Amino acid sequence: MTRPHLIGLTGSIGMGKSTTAGLFAAEGVPVWDADAAVHRLYGPGGAAVAPLARICPDAIVEDATGQAIVDRQRLKDWIARDDAALPRIEAIVHPLVGADRAAFLDEAARAGADIVVLDIPLIFETGAADRFDTLVVVSAPAEVQRARVLARGTMTEAEFENILARQVPDAEKRRRADHVIPTTTLEAAAAAVRQILEQIRGNRDA
Ligand SMILES: CC(C)(COP(=O)(O)OP(=O)(O)OC[C@H]1O[C@@H](n2cnc3c(N)ncnc32)[C@H](O)[C@@H]1O)[C@@H](O)C(=O)NCCC(=O)NCCS
Numbered sequence: 713m714t715r716p717h718l719i720g721l722t723g724s725i726g727m728g729k730s731t732t733a734g735l736f737a738a739e740g741v742p743v744w745d746a747d748a749a750v751h752r753l754y755g756p757g758g759a760a761v762a763p764l765a766r767i768c769p770d771a772i773v774e775d776a777t778g779q780a781i782v783d784r785q786r787l788k789d790w791i792a793r794d795d796a797a798l799p800r801i802e803a804i805v806h807p808l809v810g811a812d813r814a815a816f817l818d819e820a821a822r823a824g825a826d827i828v829v830l831d832i833p834l835i836f837e838t839g840a841a842d843r844f845d846t847l848v849v850v851s852a853p854a855e856v857q858r859a860r861v862l863a864r865g866t867m868t869e870a871e872f873e874n875i876l877a878r879q880v881p882d883a884e885k886r887r888r889a890d891h892v893i894p895t896t897t898l899e900a901a902a903a904a905v906r907q908i909l910e911q912i913r914g915n916r917d918a
C-alpha cells in the first residue's frame with residue numbers, strides 16, 4: 713500500500729481554506745479538515761468531552777438532547793482568565809486530533825488515494841510545515857480578507873485584529889508555500905487547484 717502524496721492546505725483567517733478544500737474535493741481528492749475534527753471531538757459522544765470535563769467542568773454543557781458537549785465560549789472564557797489553560801487544553805486535544813488524522817490517512821491509503829489534502833489553519837504556527845509533501849497557501853488581498861471576515865458578523869474588528877496578530881503573516885506564508893492559490897475568484901482558485909494536481913501527478917509519473 714503506497715502512501716498518498718500529502719498536501720497541506722493553509723492560509724490566514726478568512727482567506728478561503730474551506731472553499732478551496734471543497735474545490736479539491738470536487739476533483740475527487742479526499743480532504744481532512746482539522747477544525748471539523750475538533751468540532752467532532754467537542755460534540756456529542758466526542759472523545760475530548762470527558763478529559764476536558766476533568767480539567768474544566770465549567771466548559772461542559774448539555775445539548776438539546778441532553779448529551780454532554782464542550783462549550784467553546786466557556787473554554788475561551790477560561791483561556792482568557794488563565795494563561796495555563798490553553799496548553800492544558802492542547803495537551804488533551806492535539807493527540808486526539810492526531811489520532812483522527814491518522815485514521816483518515818489509513819482509510820485514504822486503503823481506498824487507493826494517490827493524493828490527499830489536510831486542511832489545517834495553523835500549519836506554520838504549530839511548526840508542522842515539514843510534514844507535508846506539498847504546501848499550499850490560500851491568499852487574497854488584506855482588504856478582501858478583512859471585508860470577508862467582518863461580513864460574517866461573527867466577530868468585532870478588534871477580535872479580527874487580535875487573531876491576525878497571533879497568526880503568521882500572510883506574506884510569510886506565501887513565501888514558504890510551494891503553491892499560492894489566489895482566492896479572489898472561484899474560477900482562479902479552481903484553475904490553480906487543477907494545475908497543482910496535474911503538476912504533482914506529472915512529477916510522480918515522470
Ligand atoms: C479556543 C477555542 C475554544 C476557540 O474556538 P472558536 O470556535 O471560538 O475559534 P476557532 O478555533 O474556530 O478559531 C478562530 C480563528 O482563530 C484562529 N486561531 C485559533 N487559535 C489560534 C492560535 N493559537 N493562534 C493563531 N490563530 C488561532 C483560527 O485559525 C481561526 O481562524 C478553540 O480554538 C480550541 O478549543 N482550541 C484548542 C484546541 C486546538 O488546539 N485546536 C487547534 C486545532 S489542532
Ligand SMILES: Nc1ncnc2c1ncn2[C@@H]1O[C@H](COP(=O)(O)OP(=O)(O)OP(=O)(O)O)[C@@H](O)[C@H]1O
Nearest residue numbers: 724725726727728729730731860895896897898901
Ligand atoms: N476563490 C474564491 N472566490 C471568491 N470568494 C471566495 C473564494 N474563496 C473563498 N471565498 C469567500 O471568502 C469567505 C471565506 O472563505 P472560507 O470560509 O473558505 O475561508 P477560511 O479560510 O476557511 O476561513 P476561516 O479561516 O475563518 O475558517 C467566504 O465568504 C467565501 O465565499
